[in-house]
Amino acid sequence: MWSDRQVLIAGMAAAFLINATANAAHAQSLGSGHTATPAEIAGWDIDVRADGQGLPPGHGSVREGEKVYVENCAACHGDKGEGKPADRLVGGFGTLASAHPVRTVGSYWPYAATLFDFIRRAMPFTAPQSLSADQIYAVSAYVLYLNKIVPEDTVLDATSLPKVAMPNRNGFTSPDPRPDVP
Amino acid sequence: MKEQGAPILSPPYGVPSPFEKYVVRKARAATATQTAASTLTPLRDLHGIITPNGLHYERHHGGVPAIDPDQHRLMVHGLVERPLIFTMNDIARFPSESRIYFLECSGNGAWSGLKENATAQDTHGLVSCCEWTGVRLSTVLAEVGVKPQARWILAEGADAAAMSRSLPIAKALDDTLVVYAQNGERLRPEQGYPLRLLVPGYEGNISVKWLRRVKLGEEPFQTREETSKYTDLVPDGSARQFTFVMEAKSVITSPSGGQQLRDKGYYEISGLAWSGRGRVTRVDISTDGGESWSPSHLQEPILPKCLTRFRLPWNWDGAPAQLQSRALDESGYVQPTHKQLADVRGLQSYYHYNGIQAWQIAQDGAVTNVV
Numbered sequence: 001m002w003s004d005r006q007v008l009i010a011g012m013a014a015a016f017l018i019n020a021t022a023n024a025a026h027a028q029s030l031g032s033g034h035t036a037t038p039a040e041i042a043g044w045d046i047d048v049r050a051d052g053q054g055l056p057p058g059h060g061s062v063r064e065g066e067k068v069y070v071e072n073c074a075a076c077h078g079d080k081g082e083g084k085p086a087d088r089l090v091g092g093f094g095t096l097a098s099a100h101p102v103r104t105v106g107s108y109w110p111y112a113a114t115l116f117d118f119i120r121r122a123m124p125f126t127a128p129q130s131l132s133a134d135q136i137y138a139v140s141a142y143v144l145y146l147n148k149i150v151p152e153d154t155v156l157d158a159t160s161l162p163k164v165a166m167p168n169r170n171g172f173t174s175p176d177p178r179p180d181v182p
Numbered sequence: 183m184k185e186q187g188a189p190i191l192s193p194p195y196g197v198p199s200p201f202e203k204y205v206v207r208k209a210r211a212a213t214a215t216q217t218a219a220s221t222l223t224p225l226r227d228l229h230g231i232i233t234p235n236g237l238h239y240e241r242h243h244g245g246v247p248a249i250d251p252d253q254h255r256l257m258v259h260g261l262v263e264r265p266l267i268f269t270m271n272d273i274a275r276f277p278s279e280s281r282i283y284f285l286e287c288s289g290n291g292a293w294s295g296l297k298e299n300a301t302a303q304d305t306h307g308l309v310s311c312c313e314w315t316g317v318r319l320s321t322v323l324a325e326v327g328v329k330p331q332a333r334w335i336l337a338e339g340a341d342a343a344a345m346s347r348s349l350p351i352a353k354a355l356d357d358t359l360v361v362y363a364q365n366g367e368r369l370r371p372e373q374g375y376p377l378r379l380l381v382p383g384y385e386g387n388i389s390v391k392w393l394r395r396v397k398l399g400e401e402p403f404q405t406r407e408e409t410s411k412y413t414d415l416v417p418d419g420s421a422r423q424f425t426f427v428m429e430a431k432s433v434i435t436s437p438s439g440g441q442q443l444r445d446k447g448y449y450e451i452s453g454l455a456w457s458g459r460g461r462v463t464r465v466d467i468s469t470d471g472g473e474s475w476s477p478s479h480l481q482e483p484i485l486p487k488c489l490t491r492f493r494l495p496w497n498w499d500g501a502p503a504q505l506q507s508r509a510l511d512e513s514g515y516v517q518p519t520h521k522q523l524a525d526v527r528g529l530q531s532y533y534h535y536n537g538i539q540a541w542q543i544a545q546d547g548a549v550t551n552v553v
Contacts, residue, residue, distance in 0.1 A: 032275060032325055033266035041259050044395055047336055050404035085214030097419030101530050111404050118406035121344035128342050172423040180526050181518040
Protein backbone atom coordinates (compact mmCIF):
# COMPACT_ATOMS: atom_id res chain seq x y z
CA MET A 1 0.00 0.00 0.00
CA TRP A 2 1.26 3.51 -0.83
CA SER A 3 1.94 6.03 1.84
CA ASP A 4 0.18 9.39 1.70
CA ARG A 5 3.49 10.94 0.75
CA GLN A 6 3.97 8.59 -2.19
CA VAL A 7 0.47 9.31 -3.42
CA LEU A 8 1.12 13.06 -3.13
CA ILE A 9 4.37 12.84 -5.10
CA ALA A 10 2.78 10.66 -7.77
CA GLY A 11 -0.11 13.14 -7.96
CA MET A 12 2.23 16.10 -8.32
CA ALA A 13 4.14 14.36 -11.08
CA ALA A 14 0.91 13.56 -12.90
CA ALA A 15 -0.29 17.14 -12.49
CA PHE A 16 3.00 18.41 -13.88
CA LEU A 17 2.67 16.15 -16.90
CA ILE A 18 -0.90 17.28 -17.51
CA ASN A 19 0.10 20.94 -17.22
CA ALA A 20 3.06 20.47 -19.50
CA THR A 21 0.87 18.73 -22.06
CA ALA A 22 -1.81 21.44 -21.80
CA ASN A 23 0.71 24.24 -22.22
CA ALA A 24 2.37 22.56 -25.17
CA ALA A 25 -0.99 21.97 -26.81
CA HIS A 26 -2.13 25.51 -26.10
CA ALA A 27 0.89 26.94 -27.87
CA GLN A 28 -0.20 25.10 -31.00
CA SER A 29 -3.83 24.09 -31.13
CA LEU A 30 -6.41 22.64 -28.80
CA GLY A 31 -8.03 20.80 -31.66
CA SER A 32 -11.27 22.65 -30.98
CA GLY A 33 -13.96 23.36 -33.55
CA HIS A 34 -14.49 21.88 -36.98
CA THR A 35 -13.36 23.12 -40.35
CA ALA A 36 -15.64 25.67 -41.96
CA THR A 37 -16.24 24.48 -45.51
CA PRO A 38 -16.32 26.95 -48.41
CA ALA A 39 -20.07 26.33 -48.68
CA GLU A 40 -20.60 27.09 -44.98
CA ILE A 41 -18.51 30.25 -45.23
CA ALA A 42 -20.43 31.39 -48.32
CA GLY A 43 -23.69 30.95 -46.44
CA TRP A 44 -22.60 33.18 -43.55
CA ASP A 45 -20.26 35.67 -45.16
CA ILE A 46 -22.62 38.60 -45.77
CA ASP A 47 -20.38 41.58 -45.16
CA VAL A 48 -19.42 44.06 -47.86
CA ARG A 49 -16.31 46.13 -47.34
CA ALA A 50 -15.98 49.81 -48.28
CA ASP A 51 -14.01 48.90 -51.41
CA GLY A 52 -16.79 46.58 -52.53
CA GLN A 53 -15.14 43.31 -51.54
CA GLY A 54 -17.99 40.92 -50.78
CA LEU A 55 -20.53 42.44 -53.19
CA PRO A 56 -22.53 39.67 -54.91
CA PRO A 57 -23.49 39.42 -58.60
CA GLY A 58 -26.62 41.28 -59.63
CA HIS A 59 -27.67 44.81 -60.52
CA GLY A 60 -30.47 47.29 -59.97
CA SER A 61 -31.66 50.59 -61.41
CA VAL A 62 -32.98 53.77 -59.83
CA ARG A 63 -36.39 53.04 -61.36
CA GLU A 64 -36.52 49.52 -59.90
CA GLY A 65 -35.28 50.92 -56.64
CA GLU A 66 -38.18 53.34 -56.35
CA LYS A 67 -40.58 50.38 -56.31
CA VAL A 68 -38.50 48.55 -53.67
CA TYR A 69 -38.34 51.74 -51.62
CA VAL A 70 -42.06 52.46 -51.71
CA GLU A 71 -42.91 48.90 -50.73
CA ASN A 72 -40.28 48.36 -48.04
CA CYS A 73 -38.79 51.62 -46.79
CA ALA A 74 -41.14 54.60 -47.16
CA ALA A 75 -43.33 53.72 -44.18
CA CYS A 76 -40.44 54.47 -41.79
CA HIS A 77 -38.07 56.69 -43.80
CA GLY A 78 -40.69 58.90 -45.53
CA ASP A 79 -41.88 59.07 -49.13
CA LYS A 80 -38.66 60.73 -50.32
CA GLY A 81 -36.26 59.76 -47.53
CA GLU A 82 -37.18 62.71 -45.32
CA GLY A 83 -37.28 60.44 -42.28
CA LYS A 84 -39.59 59.97 -39.30
CA PRO A 85 -40.09 57.84 -37.53
CA ALA A 86 -36.77 56.29 -38.68
CA ASP A 87 -33.58 58.02 -39.79
CA ARG A 88 -33.64 60.71 -42.45
CA LEU A 89 -31.84 59.42 -45.55
CA VAL A 90 -31.74 62.47 -47.81
CA GLY A 91 -30.34 66.00 -47.75
CA GLY A 92 -28.52 67.85 -44.99
CA PHE A 93 -25.74 68.97 -47.30
CA GLY A 94 -23.62 71.76 -45.86
CA THR A 95 -24.97 71.33 -42.30
CA LEU A 96 -22.23 69.26 -40.67
CA ALA A 97 -20.31 72.26 -39.34
CA SER A 98 -23.46 74.03 -38.14
CA ALA A 99 -25.25 74.02 -34.78
CA HIS A 100 -27.88 71.71 -36.28
CA PRO A 101 -26.08 69.06 -38.30
CA VAL A 102 -28.26 66.74 -40.38
CA ARG A 103 -26.52 63.40 -40.87
CA THR A 104 -27.94 61.47 -43.82
CA VAL A 105 -26.71 58.96 -46.40
CA GLY A 106 -26.10 61.93 -48.68
CA SER A 107 -24.51 64.39 -46.28
CA TYR A 108 -22.62 62.04 -43.97
CA TRP A 109 -22.01 58.49 -45.19
CA PRO A 110 -18.46 58.13 -46.58
CA TYR A 111 -18.92 54.93 -48.60
CA ALA A 112 -21.70 53.84 -50.97
CA ALA A 113 -20.87 50.15 -50.49
CA THR A 114 -21.90 50.48 -46.81
CA LEU A 115 -25.46 51.02 -48.06
CA PHE A 116 -25.50 47.55 -49.59
CA ASP A 117 -23.93 45.99 -46.51
CA PHE A 118 -26.35 47.61 -44.08
CA ILE A 119 -29.52 47.11 -46.11
CA ARG A 120 -28.64 43.48 -46.70
CA ARG A 121 -27.97 42.70 -43.04
CA ALA A 122 -30.52 44.83 -41.24
CA MET A 123 -33.26 46.14 -43.52
CA PRO A 124 -36.21 46.23 -43.96
CA PHE A 125 -36.50 46.59 -40.19
CA THR A 126 -39.35 44.10 -39.90
CA ALA A 127 -37.88 41.59 -42.38
CA PRO A 128 -34.08 41.85 -42.47
CA GLN A 129 -32.14 39.74 -44.97
CA SER A 130 -35.27 39.31 -47.12
CA LEU A 131 -34.34 41.44 -50.17
CA SER A 132 -32.59 39.97 -53.20
CA ALA A 133 -29.22 41.29 -54.35
CA ASP A 134 -30.92 42.95 -57.34
CA GLN A 135 -33.39 44.69 -55.02
CA ILE A 136 -30.59 45.92 -52.74
CA TYR A 137 -28.58 47.33 -55.66
CA ALA A 138 -31.76 49.00 -56.91
CA VAL A 139 -32.81 50.58 -53.62
CA SER A 140 -29.23 51.72 -52.99
CA ALA A 141 -29.32 53.42 -56.39
CA TYR A 142 -32.66 55.05 -55.54
CA VAL A 143 -31.46 56.43 -52.19
CA LEU A 144 -28.33 57.81 -53.89
CA TYR A 145 -30.55 59.30 -56.62
CA LEU A 146 -32.81 61.00 -54.04
CA ASN A 147 -29.62 62.60 -52.72
CA LYS A 148 -28.71 63.76 -56.27
CA ILE A 149 -25.48 61.76 -56.03
CA VAL A 150 -26.28 59.60 -59.09
CA PRO A 151 -28.43 60.44 -62.15
CA GLU A 152 -31.87 58.93 -62.78
CA ASP A 153 -30.67 56.42 -65.40
CA THR A 154 -28.13 54.80 -63.04
CA VAL A 155 -27.80 51.03 -62.78
CA LEU A 156 -25.57 49.79 -59.97
CA ASP A 157 -23.68 46.54 -59.60
CA ALA A 158 -20.61 45.15 -57.82
CA THR A 159 -18.27 47.24 -59.96
CA SER A 160 -20.10 50.55 -60.03
CA LEU A 161 -21.52 50.82 -56.50
CA PRO A 162 -18.18 51.17 -54.66
CA LYS A 163 -17.08 53.78 -57.21
CA VAL A 164 -19.95 56.16 -56.42
CA ALA A 165 -18.30 59.35 -55.14
CA MET A 166 -19.84 60.17 -51.75
CA PRO A 167 -19.75 63.89 -50.86
CA ASN A 168 -18.45 63.29 -47.32
CA ARG A 169 -15.86 60.69 -48.36
CA ASN A 170 -13.05 62.69 -46.76
CA GLY A 171 -15.05 63.86 -43.76
CA PHE A 172 -13.73 61.31 -41.27
CA THR A 173 -10.54 61.39 -39.25
CA SER A 174 -8.61 58.71 -37.42
CA PRO A 175 -6.72 57.70 -35.41
CA ASP A 176 -8.38 58.86 -32.24
CA PRO A 177 -6.85 62.23 -31.16
CA ARG A 178 -7.91 61.87 -27.52
CA PRO A 179 -6.97 62.82 -24.89
CA ASP A 180 -7.80 66.17 -26.44
CA VAL A 181 -8.69 68.29 -23.42
CA PRO A 182 -5.91 70.24 -21.72
CA MET B 183 -42.05 37.34 13.35
CA LYS B 184 -44.17 34.93 15.38
CA GLU B 185 -45.12 32.67 12.49
CA GLN B 186 -43.28 30.70 9.84
CA GLY B 187 -42.16 32.59 6.80
CA ALA B 188 -42.30 31.52 3.17
CA PRO B 189 -40.96 28.01 2.44
CA ILE B 190 -37.78 27.22 0.53
CA LEU B 191 -37.87 27.45 -3.24
CA SER B 192 -40.37 30.25 -3.27
CA PRO B 193 -39.36 30.85 -5.95
CA PRO B 194 -36.58 28.45 -7.13
CA TYR B 195 -34.78 31.36 -8.78
CA GLY B 196 -34.77 34.11 -6.17
CA VAL B 197 -36.00 37.60 -6.94
CA PRO B 198 -35.69 40.91 -5.03
CA SER B 199 -37.96 41.74 -2.12
CA PRO B 200 -41.29 43.18 -3.23
CA PHE B 201 -40.29 46.31 -1.32
CA GLU B 202 -37.58 46.85 -3.97
CA LYS B 203 -39.98 46.79 -6.92
CA TYR B 204 -39.06 50.34 -7.93
CA VAL B 205 -35.42 49.41 -8.53
CA VAL B 206 -35.76 48.67 -12.22
CA ARG B 207 -34.38 49.70 -15.59
CA LYS B 208 -36.24 52.33 -17.56
CA ALA B 209 -36.31 53.30 -21.20
CA ARG B 210 -33.80 56.01 -22.00
CA ALA B 211 -36.06 57.89 -24.35
CA ALA B 212 -39.23 57.57 -26.36
CA THR B 213 -38.18 55.77 -29.54
CA ALA B 214 -39.90 54.82 -32.78
CA THR B 215 -39.55 51.13 -31.93
CA GLN B 216 -39.08 49.13 -28.76
CA THR B 217 -36.46 46.88 -30.37
CA ALA B 218 -33.99 49.52 -31.51
CA ALA B 219 -33.84 51.21 -28.13
CA SER B 220 -31.98 51.39 -24.82
CA THR B 221 -32.62 51.14 -21.09
CA LEU B 222 -30.80 52.65 -18.11
CA THR B 223 -29.35 51.05 -14.99
CA PRO B 224 -30.77 52.50 -11.73
CA LEU B 225 -27.36 53.60 -10.41
CA ARG B 226 -28.76 55.55 -7.45
CA ASP B 227 -30.19 52.40 -5.87
CA LEU B 228 -27.18 50.12 -6.35
CA HIS B 229 -24.35 49.38 -3.93
CA GLY B 230 -20.72 48.43 -4.41
CA ILE B 231 -19.50 47.97 -7.98
CA ILE B 232 -21.40 44.96 -9.39
CA THR B 233 -24.53 45.47 -11.45
CA PRO B 234 -27.13 42.72 -10.86
CA ASN B 235 -27.76 40.84 -14.09
CA GLY B 236 -31.38 41.91 -14.32
CA LEU B 237 -30.40 45.59 -14.06
CA HIS B 238 -27.57 45.75 -16.62
CA TYR B 239 -28.31 48.49 -19.12
CA GLU B 240 -29.58 47.45 -22.54
CA ARG B 241 -28.90 48.76 -26.01
CA HIS B 242 -30.34 46.74 -28.85
CA HIS B 243 -30.52 47.54 -32.55
CA GLY B 244 -32.92 44.78 -33.56
CA GLY B 245 -34.40 43.39 -30.34
CA VAL B 246 -33.32 40.44 -28.21
CA PRO B 247 -33.14 37.21 -30.20
CA ALA B 248 -34.09 33.89 -28.56
CA ILE B 249 -31.16 31.61 -29.34
CA ASP B 250 -30.92 27.90 -28.49
CA PRO B 251 -27.31 27.39 -27.39
CA ASP B 252 -27.30 23.91 -28.94
CA GLN B 253 -27.99 25.53 -32.32
CA HIS B 254 -25.60 28.45 -31.91
CA ARG B 255 -22.29 28.51 -33.78
CA LEU B 256 -19.33 30.88 -33.95
CA MET B 257 -17.54 30.99 -37.29
CA VAL B 258 -14.03 32.45 -37.46
CA HIS B 259 -12.69 32.97 -40.98
CA GLY B 260 -11.09 35.41 -43.40
CA LEU B 261 -7.33 35.89 -43.20
CA VAL B 262 -6.72 32.74 -41.15
CA GLU B 263 -4.90 29.47 -41.72
CA ARG B 264 -7.84 27.26 -40.72
CA PRO B 265 -11.38 28.69 -40.85
CA LEU B 266 -13.30 27.02 -38.03
CA ILE B 267 -16.82 26.71 -36.66
CA PHE B 268 -17.25 26.36 -32.90
CA THR B 269 -20.23 25.01 -30.98
CA MET B 270 -20.99 26.31 -27.51
CA ASN B 271 -19.51 23.08 -26.16
CA ASP B 272 -16.30 23.82 -28.07
CA ILE B 273 -16.21 27.33 -26.57
CA ALA B 274 -16.81 26.03 -23.04
CA ARG B 275 -13.84 23.65 -23.35
CA PHE B 276 -11.34 26.45 -23.99
CA PRO B 277 -9.24 27.69 -21.04
CA SER B 278 -11.51 30.18 -19.29
CA GLU B 279 -11.04 33.35 -17.29
CA SER B 280 -13.23 35.65 -15.23
CA ARG B 281 -12.73 39.42 -15.11
CA ILE B 282 -14.73 42.30 -13.69
CA TYR B 283 -15.14 45.00 -16.33
CA PHE B 284 -17.49 47.92 -16.82
CA LEU B 285 -19.43 48.20 -20.02
CA GLU B 286 -20.57 51.65 -21.12
CA CYS B 287 -22.49 52.83 -24.14
CA SER B 288 -20.64 55.66 -25.86
CA GLY B 289 -23.96 57.54 -25.80
CA ASN B 290 -23.97 57.56 -21.98
CA GLY B 291 -24.53 61.08 -20.70
CA ALA B 292 -25.63 64.06 -22.70
CA TRP B 293 -23.82 67.06 -24.16
CA SER B 294 -26.99 69.07 -23.55
CA GLY B 295 -30.68 68.66 -22.94
CA LEU B 296 -30.94 66.86 -19.59
CA LYS B 297 -33.47 68.45 -17.25
CA GLU B 298 -33.22 69.52 -13.60
CA ASN B 299 -35.23 66.48 -12.52
CA ALA B 300 -32.76 64.03 -14.08
CA THR B 301 -31.53 61.26 -11.78
CA ALA B 302 -28.20 59.40 -11.90
CA GLN B 303 -30.08 56.76 -13.87
CA ASP B 304 -30.90 59.39 -16.50
CA THR B 305 -27.48 61.06 -16.54
CA HIS B 306 -25.21 57.97 -16.33
CA GLY B 307 -27.38 54.83 -16.53
CA LEU B 308 -25.78 53.49 -19.73
CA VAL B 309 -22.93 52.02 -17.67
CA SER B 310 -22.91 48.69 -15.81
CA CYS B 311 -20.28 46.38 -14.37
CA CYS B 312 -20.20 42.59 -14.16
CA GLU B 313 -17.84 39.72 -13.65
CA TRP B 314 -17.58 38.21 -17.12
CA THR B 315 -16.43 34.66 -17.79
CA GLY B 316 -15.29 33.31 -21.11
CA VAL B 317 -12.24 32.68 -23.23
CA ARG B 318 -9.67 35.13 -24.49
CA LEU B 319 -10.34 35.96 -28.12
CA SER B 320 -6.59 35.51 -28.61
CA THR B 321 -6.97 31.85 -27.61
CA VAL B 322 -9.71 31.36 -30.21
CA LEU B 323 -7.64 33.19 -32.81
CA ALA B 324 -4.62 30.98 -32.04
CA GLU B 325 -6.84 28.03 -32.93
CA VAL B 326 -7.57 29.36 -36.43
CA GLY B 327 -4.08 30.78 -37.00
CA VAL B 328 -4.08 34.50 -37.84
CA LYS B 329 -2.33 35.35 -41.11
CA PRO B 330 0.27 38.12 -40.74
CA GLN B 331 -1.55 40.53 -43.07
CA ALA B 332 -4.68 40.56 -40.83
CA ARG B 333 -4.97 43.99 -39.17
CA TRP B 334 -8.67 44.17 -38.21
CA ILE B 335 -11.45 41.83 -37.24
CA LEU B 336 -15.14 42.14 -38.01
CA ALA B 337 -17.45 40.96 -35.22
CA GLU B 338 -21.03 40.15 -36.18
CA GLY B 339 -24.11 39.35 -34.10
CA ALA B 340 -26.96 36.94 -34.78
CA ASP B 341 -29.65 39.52 -33.99
CA ALA B 342 -32.02 41.09 -36.51
CA ALA B 343 -29.56 43.98 -36.94
CA ALA B 344 -26.70 41.53 -37.60
CA MET B 345 -24.74 44.11 -35.58
CA SER B 346 -21.26 44.45 -36.98
CA ARG B 347 -18.19 46.39 -35.92
CA SER B 348 -14.50 46.41 -36.82
CA LEU B 349 -11.87 46.05 -34.10
CA PRO B 350 -8.09 46.47 -34.50
CA ILE B 351 -6.21 43.18 -34.27
CA ALA B 352 -4.00 44.50 -31.44
CA LYS B 353 -7.01 44.92 -29.14
CA ALA B 354 -8.47 41.62 -30.32
CA LEU B 355 -5.25 39.88 -29.27
CA ASP B 356 -4.92 41.84 -26.01
CA ASP B 357 -7.61 41.63 -23.33
CA THR B 358 -10.71 41.04 -25.47
CA LEU B 359 -12.87 38.16 -24.27
CA VAL B 360 -15.52 35.95 -25.84
CA VAL B 361 -17.87 35.52 -22.88
CA TYR B 362 -20.72 33.18 -22.01
CA ALA B 363 -21.33 34.08 -18.37
CA GLN B 364 -21.88 37.15 -16.21
CA ASN B 365 -21.93 37.34 -12.43
CA GLY B 366 -21.76 33.58 -12.05
CA GLU B 367 -24.51 32.50 -14.42
CA ARG B 368 -24.89 32.24 -18.18
CA LEU B 369 -25.39 35.53 -20.01
CA ARG B 370 -28.85 37.01 -19.87
CA PRO B 371 -30.61 37.02 -23.26
CA GLU B 372 -30.45 40.83 -23.41
CA GLN B 373 -26.68 40.64 -22.80
CA GLY B 374 -26.03 38.36 -25.74
CA TYR B 375 -26.97 34.84 -24.69
CA PRO B 376 -25.35 32.50 -25.42
CA LEU B 377 -22.16 34.30 -26.55
CA ARG B 378 -20.86 37.84 -26.84
CA LEU B 379 -17.69 39.79 -27.32
CA LEU B 380 -16.43 41.80 -24.34
CA VAL B 381 -13.92 44.48 -25.30
CA PRO B 382 -12.67 46.00 -22.02
CA GLY B 383 -12.67 49.79 -21.76
CA TYR B 384 -14.05 50.32 -25.27
CA GLU B 385 -17.44 51.76 -26.22
CA GLY B 386 -20.14 49.19 -25.51
CA ASN B 387 -21.36 48.86 -29.07
CA ILE B 388 -18.22 47.01 -30.11
CA SER B 389 -18.80 44.26 -27.52
CA VAL B 390 -21.03 42.58 -30.09
CA LYS B 391 -23.80 40.46 -28.54
CA TRP B 392 -25.10 37.13 -29.85
CA LEU B 393 -21.70 36.74 -31.52
CA ARG B 394 -21.89 34.40 -34.50
CA ARG B 395 -19.03 35.43 -36.78
CA VAL B 396 -15.53 36.85 -36.59
CA LYS B 397 -13.78 37.66 -39.85
CA LEU B 398 -10.19 38.81 -40.20
CA GLY B 399 -9.23 41.38 -42.81
CA GLU B 400 -6.54 43.88 -43.82
CA GLU B 401 -8.58 47.00 -43.08
CA PRO B 402 -11.70 48.15 -41.23
CA PHE B 403 -14.92 47.03 -42.87
CA GLN B 404 -16.57 50.51 -42.60
CA THR B 405 -19.92 49.20 -41.40
CA ARG B 406 -22.85 51.54 -40.89
CA GLU B 407 -22.21 51.37 -37.13
CA GLU B 408 -18.73 52.86 -37.52
CA THR B 409 -19.50 55.44 -40.20
CA SER B 410 -23.10 56.69 -39.99
CA LYS B 411 -23.25 55.99 -36.25
CA TYR B 412 -20.69 55.90 -33.42
CA THR B 413 -18.60 58.64 -35.03
CA ASP B 414 -18.09 61.99 -33.33
CA LEU B 415 -18.83 65.21 -35.18
CA VAL B 416 -16.59 68.16 -34.22
CA PRO B 417 -17.11 71.88 -34.94
CA ASP B 418 -15.31 71.99 -38.31
CA GLY B 419 -17.79 69.47 -39.68
CA SER B 420 -15.39 66.54 -39.72
CA ALA B 421 -16.10 63.43 -37.68
CA ARG B 422 -13.75 61.36 -35.59
CA GLN B 423 -13.87 57.68 -36.40
CA PHE B 424 -12.80 54.67 -34.30
CA THR B 425 -12.85 56.58 -31.01
CA PHE B 426 -13.05 53.42 -28.98
CA VAL B 427 -11.83 54.21 -25.46
CA MET B 428 -14.27 55.32 -22.79
CA GLU B 429 -12.39 58.08 -20.99
CA ALA B 430 -12.40 58.55 -17.20
CA LYS B 431 -15.73 59.49 -15.72
CA SER B 432 -17.50 59.57 -12.37
CA VAL B 433 -20.88 60.25 -10.82
CA ILE B 434 -22.03 60.73 -7.25
CA THR B 435 -24.92 58.32 -6.72
CA SER B 436 -25.72 59.43 -3.16
CA PRO B 437 -26.87 62.09 -2.66
CA SER B 438 -28.03 62.43 -6.26
CA GLY B 439 -30.86 63.76 -8.39
CA GLY B 440 -34.35 63.04 -7.09
CA GLN B 441 -33.23 62.32 -3.52
CA GLN B 442 -34.18 64.40 -0.52
CA LEU B 443 -31.95 65.13 2.47
CA ARG B 444 -34.26 65.24 5.50
CA ASP B 445 -31.98 66.62 8.22
CA LYS B 446 -28.75 68.50 8.65
CA GLY B 447 -25.77 66.47 9.78
CA TYR B 448 -23.77 63.46 8.68
CA TYR B 449 -24.06 62.00 5.20
CA GLU B 450 -21.80 59.70 3.24
CA ILE B 451 -21.14 60.97 -0.26
CA SER B 452 -20.75 57.91 -2.45
CA GLY B 453 -20.45 57.21 -6.13
CA LEU B 454 -18.81 55.39 -9.01
CA ALA B 455 -15.76 56.15 -11.14
CA TRP B 456 -14.24 54.32 -14.08
CA SER B 457 -11.75 54.61 -16.92
CA GLY B 458 -11.31 52.69 -20.15
CA ARG B 459 -7.57 53.39 -19.94
CA GLY B 460 -7.00 51.43 -16.74
CA ARG B 461 -7.35 51.97 -13.02
CA VAL B 462 -8.95 54.93 -11.32
CA THR B 463 -6.24 56.45 -9.11
CA ARG B 464 -8.18 59.23 -7.36
CA VAL B 465 -11.63 60.74 -7.17
CA ASP B 466 -11.93 64.28 -5.85
CA ILE B 467 -15.15 65.62 -4.36
CA SER B 468 -16.32 69.20 -4.25
CA THR B 469 -19.26 70.36 -2.16
CA ASP B 470 -18.99 73.99 -3.25
CA GLY B 471 -19.53 73.75 -6.97
CA GLY B 472 -15.93 73.06 -7.93
CA GLU B 473 -14.23 75.78 -5.88
CA SER B 474 -12.39 73.37 -3.60
CA TRP B 475 -11.75 69.63 -3.83
CA SER B 476 -11.04 66.82 -1.35
CA PRO B 477 -9.85 63.33 -2.25
CA SER B 478 -12.36 60.59 -1.49
CA HIS B 479 -11.67 57.10 -0.15
CA LEU B 480 -11.53 54.48 -2.90
CA GLN B 481 -13.02 51.11 -1.99
CA GLU B 482 -10.93 48.09 -2.97
CA PRO B 483 -10.77 46.27 -5.28
CA ILE B 484 -9.57 48.98 -7.64
CA LEU B 485 -9.39 47.13 -10.93
CA PRO B 486 -8.51 48.31 -14.44
CA LYS B 487 -11.48 49.10 -16.71
CA CYS B 488 -13.83 48.41 -13.84
CA LEU B 489 -16.20 50.50 -11.74
CA THR B 490 -14.59 51.82 -8.55
CA ARG B 491 -16.70 52.85 -5.56
CA PHE B 492 -15.67 56.08 -3.84
CA ARG B 493 -16.87 57.53 -0.55
CA LEU B 494 -16.39 60.68 1.52
CA PRO B 495 -17.95 61.55 4.89
CA TRP B 496 -19.74 64.89 4.79
CA ASN B 497 -21.53 67.11 7.26
CA TRP B 498 -24.40 69.03 5.66
CA ASP B 499 -24.87 72.34 7.43
CA GLY B 500 -28.30 72.92 5.91
CA ALA B 501 -27.11 75.56 3.43
CA PRO B 502 -27.39 75.14 -0.35
CA ALA B 503 -24.48 73.08 -1.71
CA GLN B 504 -23.32 71.80 -5.07
CA LEU B 505 -21.71 68.35 -5.20
CA GLN B 506 -19.28 67.34 -7.94
CA SER B 507 -16.88 64.44 -8.48
CA ARG B 508 -13.75 64.36 -10.64
CA ALA B 509 -12.00 61.10 -11.58
CA LEU B 510 -8.30 60.68 -12.34
CA ASP B 511 -6.82 57.54 -13.88
CA GLU B 512 -3.42 55.86 -14.08
CA SER B 513 -2.70 57.42 -17.48
CA GLY B 514 -2.69 60.83 -15.73
CA TYR B 515 -6.00 61.84 -17.30
CA VAL B 516 -8.21 64.20 -15.30
CA GLN B 517 -11.97 64.13 -15.92
CA PRO B 518 -12.79 67.45 -17.62
CA THR B 519 -15.59 69.95 -17.11
CA HIS B 520 -18.41 70.38 -19.60
CA LYS B 521 -16.84 73.63 -20.75
CA GLN B 522 -13.40 72.08 -21.35
CA LEU B 523 -14.97 69.39 -23.50
CA ALA B 524 -17.31 71.71 -25.39
CA ASP B 525 -14.46 74.13 -26.14
CA VAL B 526 -12.70 71.36 -28.08
CA ARG B 527 -15.54 69.24 -29.45
CA GLY B 528 -18.54 71.57 -29.59
CA LEU B 529 -21.96 70.19 -28.64
CA GLN B 530 -22.73 67.93 -31.62
CA SER B 531 -20.43 64.97 -30.98
CA TYR B 532 -23.30 63.05 -29.37
CA TYR B 533 -21.00 60.25 -28.19
CA HIS B 534 -18.23 60.13 -25.58
CA TYR B 535 -19.44 62.82 -23.20
CA ASN B 536 -17.58 62.45 -19.88
CA GLY B 537 -17.89 65.88 -18.28
CA ILE B 538 -18.06 66.45 -14.52
CA GLN B 539 -21.58 65.94 -13.14
CA ALA B 540 -23.00 68.39 -10.61
CA TRP B 541 -25.91 67.91 -8.18
CA GLN B 542 -27.47 70.92 -6.46
CA ILE B 543 -28.71 70.54 -2.89
CA ALA B 544 -31.32 73.14 -2.02
CA GLN B 545 -31.92 74.56 1.43
CA ASP B 546 -34.88 72.19 1.85
CA GLY B 547 -32.62 69.22 1.03
CA ALA B 548 -33.98 68.52 -2.47
CA VAL B 549 -31.28 67.24 -4.87
CA THR B 550 -31.46 68.24 -8.53
CA ASN B 551 -29.38 67.97 -11.69
CA VAL B 552 -27.39 71.13 -12.48
CA VAL B 553 -28.29 72.03 -16.05
